[in-house]
Amino acid sequence: xxxxxxxxxxxxxxxxxxxxxxxxxxxxxxALLLLVCLRAPVSRRWPYLVGAVGSxxxxxxxxxxxxxxxxxxxxxxxxxxxxxxxxxxxxxxSGALFNACRLAAVSLAFAVYALWLDHDRLVQAAGFARRSxxxxxxxxxxxxxxxxxxxxLVEALRGRGVEPEGLRGRARLLSPLLAGSLERSxxxxxxxxxxxxxxxxATRLPQPRWGAREQVALAxxxxxxxxxxxxx
Amino acid sequence: xxxxxxxxxxxxxxxxxxxxxxxxxxDLAPGQVTLVLGRxxxxxxTLLRAFAGLVPHFHGGRFSGRVEVAGLDTRRHHPARxxxxxxxxxxxxxxQVVFTRVLNEVAFGLENVGTPPRQIEGRALxxxxxxxxxxxxxxxxxxxxxxELQRVCLAATLALEPQLLLLDEPTSQLDPEAAKALIELxxxxxxxxxxxxxxxxQRPVLPFEICDRVLFLxxxxxxxxxxxxRARTWLEQHHPLFVSDGGWAGVHRPTHGQVTCRLDGxxxxxxxxxxxxxxxxIELRRGEIVALVGPNGSGKTTLAKLAAGLxxxxxxxxxxxxxxxxxxxxxxxxxxxxxxxxxxxxGVDGDLAAASRALxxxxxxxxxxxxxxxxxxxxxxxxxLAAVLAPDPxxxxxxxxxxxxxxERKLExxxxxxxxxxxxxxxxxxxxxxxxxxxxxxxxxxxxxxxANV
Numbered sequence: 001x002x003x004x005x006x007x008x009x010x011x012x013x014x015x016x017x018x019x020x021x022x023x024x025x026x027x028x029x030x031a032l033l034l035l036v037c038l039r040a041p042v043s044r045r046w047p048y049l050v051g052a053v054g055s056x057x058x059x060x061x062x063x064x065x066x067x068x069x070x071x072x073x074x075x076x077x078x079x080x081x082x083x084x085x086x087x088x089x090x091x092x093x094s095g096a097l098f099n100a101c102r103l104a105a106v107s108l109a110f111a112v113y114a115l116w117l118d119h120d121r122l123v124q125a126a127g128f129a130r131r132s133x134x135x136x137x138x139x140x141x142x143x144x145x146x147x148x149x150x151x152x153l154v155e156a157l158r159g160r161g162v163e164p165e166g167l168r169g170r171a172r173l174l175s176p177l178l179a180g181s182l183e184r185s186x187x188x189x190x191x192x193x194x195x196x197x198x199x200x201x202a203t204r205l206p207q208p209r210w211g212a213r214e215q216v217a218l219a220x221x222x223x224x225x226x227x228x229x230x231x232x
Numbered sequence: 233x234x235x236x237x238x239x240x241x242x243x244x245x246x247x248x249x250x251x252x253x254x255x256x257x258x259d260l261a262p263g264q265v266t267l268v269l270g271r272x273x274x275x276x277x278t279l280l281r282a283f284a285g286l287v288p289h290f291h292g293g294r295f296s297g298r299v300e301v302a303g304l305d306t307r308r309h310h311p312a313r314x315x316x317x318x319x320x321x322x323x324x325x326x327x328q329v330v331f332t333r334v335l336n337e338v339a340f341g342l343e344n345v346g347t348p349p350r351q352i353e354g355r356a357l358x359x360x361x362x363x364x365x366x367x368x369x370x371x372x373x374x375x376x377x378x379x380e381l382q383r384v385c386l387a388a389t390l391a392l393e394p395q396l397l398l399l400d401e402p403t404s405q406l407d408p409e410a411a412k413a414l415i416e417l418x419x420x421x422x423x424x425x426x427x428x429x430x431x432x433x434q435r436p437v438l439p440f441e442i443c444d445r446v447l448f449l450x451x452x453x454x455x456x457x458x459x460x461x462r463a464r465t466w467l468e469q470h471h472p473l474f475v476s477d478g479g480w481a482g483v484h485r486p487t488h489g490q491v492t493c494r495l496d497g498x499x500x501x502x503x504x505x506x507x508x509x510x511x512x513x514i515e516l517r518r519g520e521i522v523a524l525v526g527p528n529g530s531g532k533t534t535l536a537k538l539a540a541g542l543x544x545x546x547x548x549x550x551x552x553x554x555x556x557x558x559x560x561x562x563x564x565x566x567x568x569x570x571x572x573x574x575x576x577x578x579g580v581d582g583d584l585a586a587a588s589r590a591l592x593x594x595x596x597x598x599x600x601x602x603x604x605x606x607x608x609x610x611x612x613x614x615x616x617l618a619a620v621l622a623p624d625p626x627x628x629x630x631x632x633x634x635x636x637x638x639x640e641r642k643l644e645x646x647x648x649x650x651x652x653x654x655x656x657x658x659x660x661x662x663x664x665x666x667x668x669x670x671x672x673x674x675x676x677x678x679x680x681x682x683x684a685n686v
Contacts, residue, residue: 120336138330144374156565158542159558159629160579160619176567179605183564184327191328194284195388196315196344205339205352 002210003117005217010109010117012221016228017105023094025232026101033108040115047143048114052107056100063096064088114143131198138188142181149180234259235428236283236396241297242452243278243287252278254452255297260396260428265419267439267460268432269467269474270449271638272610276432277323279449280398283430284320285311302395316345319389320398321418323636324405325381334360334376335369338388345392359391360384362421379410379528386414390421397422399431404636407527407662412438419443434638435663436474440464448474473639489518490553492627492656493539498548500534508534511548514675516627516656521649523659523667526677532660533561533631535677539658540629554626561632563616566604572615573600579623590622591615593648613637617645628657634666646670 017029037045037052068084071091079085119137153173157164164170196202237259244251253275260266260283268276281287285306288295299306302317319341322328331337338356347355360366363383373381382402389397399418403411415431419442422429433439440446446463448456448471456466467475493516500509508531516522516539526532537543538550540558557579560566569575577587591600594614599607604615613633620628628649634642646669649657661667667674 118333120331120333134330152560152562152565153568155537155542155558156560156562156616157568157578159540159560161555161557161623162578172568179567180564183605187322187324187327188330190286190290191320191322192330193290193311194286194315194318194320194322195328195330195341195392196312197330197340199312199315199344199346201346202344203346203349203352204343205336205356206349 002207002214003119005210005214005221006117007113008221009217009224010113012224014106014109016224016232017102017109019225019228020232022232023098023101025228026098026105029232030101030105030108033105033112036112037108037115044144045111045115047147048107048111052104052111055107056104059103060096060100063099064092067092067095069095145184146177146181149177149184153177235262236260236301237299238279238282239298239300241279241282241299242295243282244294245278246292248293251294251452253282256449256452256454257297258447258454258457260430262395262428263423263426264445265422265429265431265443266445266447267436267443267463268430268447268449269436269471270432270455271640272434272636273608274449275452276449277400278452279447280320280400280430280432282306283396283398284318285309285314286320312344315341316392317394318396318398319392319394321382321385321389321400321402323401325378325385328385329373329381332372332374334365334371334373334384337373337384338369338391341388341392355391356387359387362390363387363417377529378405379407379414382406382410382414383417386418390418393425395427397427397429399429401432401434401636404434405528408664410528411435411662415439416442434636435665440475471640473643476639489654491551492516492518492553493556493658494549494551495535495538495545496549496551498535498538498545498550500531500538500543500546507546509538509545512677513548514539516658518626518656519653520672521657521659521670523661523671523674524677525661525664525667525674528662530677532677536629536631536658536660539627552627555623556627556629557620557623557625559616559620559628559630559633561635563609563612566612566616566619570603571600572596572602572604572607575604575615576618576622579619583622586622586624587618590618593621594618595644609636610638610641624655626655628655629660630657631660632662633659634661634663642666643669 013029013033017026020026037049065086066083069089069091071089073087073089075088077086150173153176154164164173238256241253241256242251243253256279268279270276278287282299283301289310301314304314306314329337330340335356338359339352342352342355357366357369360369363386365380365383365387368376368380368384373384376384382405403414406414415438419429431439431443440460443460445459446456447454456463458466464475495512495514497511497513498509499507499511501507512535524532524535534543537558538545540556541552542558566575568578573584573587573591576590577584580586588600591597594617596611596614596618599611604612607615617633633645637645646666649670659667659670
């Protein structure tokens with residue numbers, strides 16, 4: 001399928017997850033997107049899955065402690081200034097689960113976009129705002145590039161007999177990783193300028209017309225938003 | 233009439249007190265192939281960037297003099313405006329790739345310069361065909377080998393049919409065969425079209441046979457400018473290593489001591505389950521220097537990582553005695569700390585005295601307090617070397633330590649390695665001349681994964 005309607009479909013599913021009001025509906029959408037992610041090769045999918053599932057899990061764990069909603073109290077803890085008494089109630093738990101599923105669904109929609117869509121063709125499909133779309137496509141490639149850089153830094157450390165251990169050891173790699181990605185982006189910007197990027201009068205490689213699958217995907221995107229808003 | 237010229241060009245990068253180019257005046261004729269030589273940091277890449285307009289437009293800095301390409305003054309015309317007239321192939325192909333698919337990557341420049349849409353695909357495919365890479369058109373760039381990717385990048389520059397083609401050390405990541413093929417191809421295509429080619433190289437033996445003219449830069453100054461015949465004589469007098477077969481790196485008497493590392497029938501495969509190494513065996517003894525050579529993709533780096541303990545074999549046995557260290561191909565991976573001294577001390581539990589000795593051994597005295605990222609590319613390479621020398625390893629594994637290194641620095645490195653007679657050293661390299669200069673024994677890893685003594 002061509003990337004523009006596929007991106008629209010993913011956007012529709014993410015919007016449906018944000019508009020839906022029932023936890024089961026949102027969880028079903030997240031599960032569907034998770035299944036699509038799991039079809040990608042392990043080496044490519046894991047950073048996205050760790051990011052999506054990890055952030056959703058963190059939201060689920062933290063939300064009951066910062067919200068104060070009535071319901072059956074499962075646990076009651078100490079009183080903390082500003083936050084008040086820490087407790088976990090049934091309403092807070094169900095709300096946390098709902099929001100965690102929402103976050104997971106939106107993150108997984110992005111993961112499917114990053115893992116499965118042909119970003120080149122998405123850039124070429126952009127009739128307007130080509131620069132912005134190119135920036136998004138390049139940013140999408142940042143995750144695997146950072147992963148490669150991080151592996152390289154760890155390998156160079158291990159090559160000196162040093163094993164980066166624990167969260168602190170890994171966290172020390174963040175600053176050089178960030179600096180490295182800035183250096184890389186400068187090199188890329190230089191190469192792009194040398195190849196005429198930004199020059200007025202640019203043209204585009206012609207793209208084939210949309211077929212039935214693309215039209216169905218676009219209709220599916222609209223349908224997902226409507227169904228999400230009205231019935232889910 | 234000259235296609236491109238510099239007149240009294242001087243340039244210093246922002247924040248640098250030392251000019252990268254000093255009063256350089258050069259004329260480039262159409263159809264001429266010009267080889268630019270010089271030590272690391274002598275200004276070769278900066279000169280090429282000046283012809284592309286990237287200096288000063290992209291980098292900023294202090295610029296004086298004049299650069300003209302096809303009648304366009306580069307100070308008044310931005311690099312994007314010069315694109316098409318000028319095309320540049322940079323050293324590291326991974327840093328210049330914008331798109332994920334090969335055809336789109338080659339088409340990118342054509343789109344930018346406003347090629348009529350109906351012609352774009354045809355010209356991109358034609359450029360890929362001319363470099364023997366038409367079959368790669370639909371592939372992902374991430375799936376390509378280093379040689380394939382460099383050919384795709386060459387196709388992207390040739391597709392523009394430039395009048396001036398700038399090749400900045402385009403073969404530094406390629407084995408000798410692939411490097412020869414790439415240079416011959418680029419120059420043949422350029423000659424067929426009457427393109428002026430400027431090629432900077434650290435392995436000048438091949439380009440010498442096919443270039444017309446040689447420029448030699450020394451500390452940013454043009455020390456020599458002449459035809460290739462005269463250049464050979466001048467280099468023999470002033471910089472003989474640029475035209476010799478490696479040079480003498482000192483006496484090294486291998487002691488053939490105890491075995492430090494033994495790989496016995498080792499096989500290895502990455503995630504795709506394709507065997508990279510199949511039943512490879514090698515012994516490294518204390519006191520000897522072994523060079524491992526072979527074409528791109530033959531498994532040299534994998535074998536080196538197995539020897540250093542960075543990978544575990546799929547089958548077979550690896551025995552090691554003592555501490556190994558491994559120098560990565562990319563010196564940009566040795567930038568974890570804020571000071572060069574602290575960076576080197578990472579591998580020795582913060583022992584600053586040992587780190588200081590290692591920095592001195594590689595000639596980086598005075599750089600202790602500088603940030604690793606502020607060092608020049610040559611200095612970064614030496615810093616990385618110091619980082620793996622500091623622990624005084626029993627087995628030193630160096631992966632392509634001469635990438636982008638000039639012949640004089642290579643000889644210094646060979647002398648440094650040969651001065652030690654107590655550790656086992658494994659040098660993975662494409663550079664056969666360096667292998668002959670430094671090693672007691674050369675082992676070749678052929679495409680069929682067989683190891684053989686050379």
